Amino acid sequence: MSLRRTLAGCVSAIALLHAGAAMAANVEISANDIGGQVMGDKGAEAGVWVIAETRDLPTKYAKVVVTDDQGRFVIPDLPAANYKVWVRGYGLQDTAQQETRPGKVLDFKAAAASPKQDAQNYPGMYWYSMLDIPKPEEFPGTGDKGNKMPETMKSQAQWVDTVKNMCQSCHALGTRGIREIPKMFTDGYDSHTAWAVRTQAGQAQEYMATVLASMGPEKVYDLFSKWTDRIAAGELPFAKPERPKGIERNVVFTMWDWAAPTRYQHDAISTDKRDPRVNANGLIYGSSEESSDLVPTLDPVKNVAGTIKHPYLDPNTPSSTDAPRGPSAYWGDEPIWDGHTSIHNVMMDEQGKVWFTARLRPPANPDYCKQGSDLPSAKVAPQTTSLRQLSRFDPATGKWDLINTCFTTHHLYFDDDANQTLWTSSGGPGLGGGLVGWLNTRLYRETLDDVKSQGWTPLIIDTNGNGKRDAYVEHKDPVDPAKDKRIAASFYGIMPSPVDDAIWGQAMDRGFSRIDQPGYIVRVTPGPDPANTALSEVYQPPEGTFGPRGLDIGIDGVVWTVLSSGHLASFDRKLCNGPLNGPTTADGKQCPEGWKTWRMPGPQFKGLDSSGSANHAYYVWVDRYNTFGLGANVPIASANGSESLLALVNGELVNLRNPYPLGFFTKNVDGRIDDPNTGWKGRGLWSTTGTRASFHGEGGKESSPKVYKVQMRPDPLAH
Numbered sequence: 188m189s190l191r192r193t194l195a196g197c198v199s200a201i202a203l204l205h206a207g208a209a210m211a212a213n214v215e216i217s218a219n220d221i222g223g224q225v226m227g228d229k230g231a232e233a234g235v236w237v238i239a240e241t242r243d244l245p246t247k248y249a250k251v252v253v254t255d256d257q258g259r260f261v262i263p264d265l266p267a268a269n270y271k272v273w274v275r276g277y278g279l280q281d282t283a284q285q286e287t288r289p290g291k292v293l294d295f296k297a298a299a300a301s302p303k304q305d306a307q308n309y310p311g312m313y314w315y316s317m318l319d320i321p322k323p324e325e326f327p328g329t330g331d332k333g334n335k336m337p338e339t340m341k342s343q344a345q346w347v348d349t350v351k352n353m354c355q356s357c358h359a360l361g362t363r364g365i366r367e368i369p370k371m372f373t374d375g376y377d378s379h380t381a382w383a384v385r386t387q388a389g390q391a392q393e394y395m396a397t398v399l400a401s402m403g404p405e406k407v408y409d410l411f412s413k414w415t416d417r418i419a420a421g422e423l424p425f426a427k428p429e430r431p432k433g434i435e436r437n438v439v440f441t442m443w444d445w446a447a448p449t450r451y452q453h454d455a456i457s458t459d460k461r462d463p464r465v466n467a468n469g470l471i472y473g474s475s476e477e478s479s480d481l482v483p484t485l486d487p488v489k490n491v492a493g494t495i496k497h498p499y500l501d502p503n504t505p506s507s508t509d510a511p512r513g514p515s516a517y518w519g520d521e522p523i524w525d526g527h528t529s530i531h532n533v534m535m536d537e538q539g540k541v542w543f544t545a546r547l548r549p550p551a552n553p554d555y556c557k558q559g560s561d562l563p564s565a566k567v568a569p570q571t572t573s574l575r576q577l578s579r580f581d582p583a584t585g586k587w588d589l590i591n592t593c594f595t596t597h598h599l600y601f602d603d604d605a606n607q608t609l610w611t612s613s614g615g616p617g618l619g620g621g622l623v624g625w626l627n628t629r630l631y632r633e634t635l636d637d638v639k640s641q642g643w644t645p646l647i648i649d650t651n652g653n654g655k656r657d658a659y660v661e662h663k664d665p666v667d668p669a670k671d672k673r674i675a676a677s678f679y680g681i682m683p684s685p686v687d688d689a690i691w692g693q694a695m696d697r698g699f700s701r702i703d704q705p706g707y708i709v710r711v712t713p714g715p716d717p718a719n720t721a722l723s724e725v726y727q728p729p730e731g732t733f734g735p736r737g738l739d740i741g742i743d744g745v746v747w748t749v750l751s752s753g754h755l756a757s758f759d760r761k762l763c764n765g766p767l768n769g770p771t772t773a774d775g776k777q778c779p780e781g782w783k784t785w786r787m788p789g790p791q792f793k794g795l796d797s798s799g800s801a802n803h804a805y806y807v808w809v810d811r812y813n814t815f816g817l818g819a820n821v822p823i824a825s826a827n828g829s830e831s832l833l834a835l836v837n838g839e840l841v842n843l844r845n846p847y848p849l850g851f852f853t854k855n856v857d858g859r860i861d862d863p864n865t866g867w868k869g870r871g872l873w874s875t876t877g878t879r880a881s882f883h884g885e886g887g888k889e890s891s892p893k894v895y896k897v898q899m900r901p902d903p904l905a906h
Contacts (some may be wrong), residue, residue, distance in 0.1 A: 214259045216292065220906045222261045223293040224254075225274050225282075231258030232297055234430030235276025238847045243268035246485075246492040247444040247891070251847055253436040255903040263439065263906040264868065265289040266436065266490060272642040275846050277430050280304055304421040306423045308846060311361025312828035313424040316790040316801035318360075318414045320469040321346055321406070326402060336403035339703065344752070346402065347696030347792070348706075351751040351803040351828075353398045356736070357391075357879045359827060362850040365882030366418050369516035378412035378419075387513035390477070390524045391879065401701050426790035428829075431844065434817075437575060437905075439898045440845045442662045444891040445492040445875075446483040448882060449523035450475055452892045455875035456533045456541065458859040461603055463814045466539050470582065471894050473875055474530040474543060477507045478523070480544075482530065482580070485894045492894075497578065498529045500589050501548035504528070517882045521875075529575055532598045536607070536628070541580045544596035544611065547589050550574055555638050556593030564643045564718040568622060570594060577611070578624060590637040594624035596832070602683035602690075606630065610690055612678035615700045619645055620646040621662065623711060623721075646709060648672045652769035656714070656722050666770050674725060674773075676700075676707055680738030680748070680806070688713065691746050693738035694725075698751065706735040707775050708746055708758055724767055725775035726758060729782040731798060737806030737855070741820035749807045749824050753791065753800030754784040755835060757822070786840050789829050802828035805877065808857040810834075814858030814870050817841070827852045827877070843897065850884025853877050853895065867905070872897040 216222035221239055225232040237260045244266055254260045254276075264273075271284040272293055279297045287293055306313070321336065322676040323343045328336030340346060354360060372388075373380040383404070386395045399407055431438075446452060453476040459465040473483040481494040507524035514520055520597045529546040536542060550572040555562055558569040570593045577590035577599070597614035601607060609626040624643035631640040647659050650672045659671035666672055676694030679699070689710050696706030707725040714720025728735055734751025741747070762768075763778035771777065787802035804824035813819045817836050824833040829845035830851040845851040854877035862869030876892035884890055 211645055214261060214292065214904060215906070216261055216290070217906055218290040219265055220261050220263050221265060221270065221272060221287060221289055221291055221293065221301060222904075223259070225258040225260065225295045225297055227279065227297045228299055231256070232274070232279065233258055233277060234432060234436060235274055235279060235297070236846050237262060237272065237274050237295075239265065239270040239272045241268040241270045244490040246490055246734050248490055249442050249847065251361060251440040251442075251845055252386045253431050253438060253903055255436060261904045261906045265901075275308060277308065277428055278305055280847075284832060303421070307363070308849065309428055310789070310830040310844065311359045311365075311850065312789050312801045312803070313426055313428060314361035314366050314418070315355070316426070316792050317417065317422065318350070318792065319410050320792045320795060322794065331405070331728045335406040335409070337401065339633055340402065341703065343795075344733045345697040346640075347795070348696045348751045349398070350698070352695065352698040352736055353401070355803050355828065356805055358883060359830070359850045359852045359878050362883050363885075364850075364880065364887070366415060368415055369518040371514070378406050380414050382408045382412045382415075384513070385516070389515045389518070390507055390510045390512045390522060392511045392513055398861060424790070425793075427701065428789075430476065431842070433841075434899070435841055435843060436903045437859055437900045438843045439900060441896040441898070442893040443485055443487065443492060445485050445894050446473065446475065446481070446494075446892045447480070448888055448891050449476045449518070450481070450482065450483070450892060451877070451881060452476075452875040453530070453531050453877060454855055455856055455857075455894060456535050457873040459535050459537050459601070460811075460857060461601060462537060463858050463860045464863070465537060466535060466859065470538065471873055472535075472541050473892075473894075474533040475526060476531055477526050477529055479526045480528045480530075483892075487894070487896065495580065497530060497543070497545060498587050498589065499527050499545075499547045500591065503549055504546060505549065517888050524626055530607060531596075534599050534601065537602055539582060542599060542609065543578045543580070543581065544575050544599050544841060546574065547576045547578065547579045552593050553591065561592075562638070562642075563716070564641075565593065567718045568643065568645045570622075570643070577609070584779065588635065590626065590631070590641075592624060592626070592637070592641050594622050594641075594643040596624065597679065598681050600682050601628070603685070604644070604683075604688070608683070610681050610683055612681040612692060614679055615677055615695055621673065621677050622677055623681070623690065625717070642718055644713075644718050646674050646676060646711065646723040647721065648674060648725065648773055649722050649768040650770050650773050652766070654768065656720055657805055665772050668770050672773050673722065675702060676709060678709065678726065679736065682740050684736055684740055684744060685742050685811070686744035686783050691740060692736060693748055695736065696734040696751065698734065699736070705775070706733065708735060708738060708748055710760065714777055722774065726778060726781065727775040728752075728756060729779050729784065731796065732756065732784055737804070737825075739807050739809040739822065741809045741822070743820060745820075747807050747809055747822040749804035750784070751803060753787045753789075753802050755787060755804070755807065755822065755824050755833065755840070756782060756784045758782050785835060785840055787824070787826060787829070787833060788840060800828075804828070804833065805853070808856050808858075810858050812860075814860055815872055815897070816867050816870060823856060823872070825853045825855055825874070825877075827854075832856065832872070845895070848885035848890060850878065852884070856897070867898055867900050870898065
C-alpha cells in the first residue's frame with residue numbers, strides 16, 4: 188500500500204514533519220521507503236546523493252540514491268530499522284543527519300561548500316592527478332647516480348603503468364588517508380623521509396619494496412612528498428567532477444559490512460557467470476587474500492554476515508604474520524593479517540559450489556609436477572614450484588576439497604565445454620612461468636583425482652606460420668622463421684570464449700610484470716592435446732595506449748579490457764585483415780583494426796597526452812545477460828580512480844559513483860538475477876571493497892569492508 192505525501196501541501200503538516208522547511212514537489216513512497224526533497228540556496232539540488240544508514244540490523248547497512256532534476260529522492264526497500272539520513276553532493280556541505288524510519292518523508296536544506304570543503308568529496312583521482320609524472324625525456328632511467336630511476340624503467344608509459352597497476356590498484360591513492368601523511372610518520376622527519384618510513388609500514392613491506400625498487404625509491408619519495416607537501420599547503424585539485432546526470436541518477440547502492448576492519452577482500456561472488464540465476468537470493472562469498480583464512484559470507488536477505496574457515500594441506504604453509512613489517516599509523520606493531528591461504532579469486536559453478544584460487548602448502552611442488560613425471564604437461568613444461576593452488580567448497584555439506592595443482596593460480600573461470608574445464612591464470616611471469624593451467628572438473632567430480640584432472644601448457648606463437656605447434660625458441664631468443672616462439676607473458680585475466688573453443692587471457696605491462704615487454708591480450712586455441720597442441724596469438728593495445736588489466740568477453744565474442752592509459756578497450760578478432768600467424772606476429776602489433784577505445788572520464792596528469800586519463804580501472808566485467816538493466820553485453824569497468832563503476836551504453840560511458848564511504852574501491856563485479864519477474868528489484872550487481880587498507884578511507888579504523896549491491900531503477904523515484 189502506497190503512502191502519498193504531497194510535499195507542497197499543508198503548511199502545518201510540513202512544519203510537524205520537517206521543522207518548517209519549504210518543499211515544492213511530490214514524491215510517492217511505500218511503507219518500506221524514505222523519500223523527500225533536497226533544496227539549496229538557489230533551489231532544488233539535482234544529482235546529489237542521499238544516504239540512509241542503520242546499525243540496528245545484524246550487520247551495518249546503508250543505501251545510497253541520487254536526486255532527480257527537482258531534487259527529489261526515494262530510498263527504496265529498506266528493512267525495518269531506525270536510520271540516519273543525510274545528503275552529500277558536489278558543491279555542498281554534508282547536511283546534518285536526520286533520524287527516521289521507513290515510511291517517512293524528509294526534506295533537507297543544503298548549504299554551499301567552500302572549494303576546500305567541496306574537494307574533500309571528490310573521487311581520489313582528482314587528487315592523485317596532481318602528482319608530477321617524470322617527463323618523457325627522463326627515460327630510460329639513469330640509475331642512482333643519475334635521475335634516480337632504474338635503467339629498466341624505459342618510458343613514461345611504464346612509469347604511469349606502475350603507479351596505477353602496482354600502487355593505485357592496491358591502495359586508493361587519492362583518498363585522504365594517502366594524500367595526508369599521518370603524524371606518526373612526520374614527527375621528526377621531513378616529508379621525503381616520511382614517505383620512506385610510511386612505505387615500510389604494515390605487513391606489505393616486502394611487496395612495497397619490490398614496487399619501489401622497480402620505480403626508483405628516491406624518485407618516488409621525491410615526487411610523492413612534493414605532492415603531499417602541496418596538498419598540505421592548501422593546493423586543491425585543478426579539475427572538478429560533474430554531478431550524476433541522466434541514467435546515472437537511477438542507480439541504487441546497497442551495502443553491508445562484512446569481515447572486519449583489519450581484513451581486506453580481493454573479490455566477491457554471487458552466482459555462476461554462465462547462468463546468473465544460480466544461487467538466487469543465496470549467500471555472497473568473498474576472498475580475503477593475504478589478510479585471513481576466513482572466507483566472509485553475507486546473507487543479503489537476513490542481513491547477516493559470517494565467516495567460513497578455509498583449510499590448507501600443510502601446517503608449514505607460510506603465514507602473513509611471518510611477513511616483514513613496520514609500525515602502522517593505525518595498528519601500531521600489531522600484525523593484523525594472519526592468512527595462510529592467500530585466497531585471491533572466487534567463482535561459483537552451476538551446482539552452486541564455490542571455487543577458490545588459494546595457497547594450500549609451501550611453494551615446493553610434489554614430484555608429479557617435475558621432470559621425470561608421467562603427466563603430459565610435466566613432460567612439456569615441468570614445474571618445481573607453485574605459489575597458489577585450487578579449492579572447492581560445498582555449501583550444502585560444508586565439505587572442502589583441496590586441489591594440489593602444479594601451476595600457480597590467480598584468477599579462474601569455467602568453460603562450458605564437455606569437461607566443464609576450469610581455466611586459471613597465474614598472475615605474472617615471475618609467478619607462473621608463462622603458463623596457462625586448467626582442471627577437468629568433469630573428471631575431478633567423478634574421481635576426485637586432482638593429479639590426473641589437471642594440466643597446463645606454455646604459451647607458444649605459431650611464428651613459422653604452418654598452423655600447428657612445432658619446436659619453438661624460448662622467449663628471450665629471436666624469432667626463427669623455421670620454428671615457433673614461446674612468450675613469457677603469463678595470464679592475469681582469463682576467460683573462455685562463449686563463441687568457440689578459444690581461451691582468452693590478458694598479460695600485464697611492465698608496471699606489474701616488471702619484465703621488458705608490453706602488455707597483451709592473448710588468444711589460445713587448445714587443440715586436441717592442449718599440453719602439446721595449444722597455440723597462442725598476442726595483440727598489443729593500439730598506438731598511444733598501454734597497460735591492459737582484466738579481461739572479459741561478450742556473448743558476441745568481442746573481448747574487453749581496461750588500460751592504464753585511462754581507457755576502456757575492446758578487441759574484435761573478426762575485424763582483422765592481415766595474417767594472424769607467422770614471423771611478423773610475434774610482437775602482437777598485427778590487427779590494429781580490431782581495437783576500439785573509450786577515454787575514461789576525469790582529469791589527466793599534467794603534461795601527459797589528454798587523450799588518456801588519470802582514471803584507472805582494476806578489472807572489467809561484461810553483463811552478458813542484462814542482469815543490471817542497461818542491456819546485454821554491456822561492459823562494466825571497476826574504475827577505482829573515479830570511485831565508480833563505468834558502463835558503456837550505446838557508445839557512451841555511464842559513470843556510477845558511490846560517494847559513501849569515501850574511497851569506494853572495487854576490483855570486480857558479477858551480476859545475479861534473484862527473481863526475473865520483479866523487474867529491476869530482482870536483479871543487480873555484486874561486489875566488495877577491494878582496497879588493501881579500508882582504514883585509509885572514510886571511517887578510518889572503524890571501517891569494515893563492504894558488500895555492495897548495485898541496481899538500476901527505471902527512474903530516480905522508482906520504488
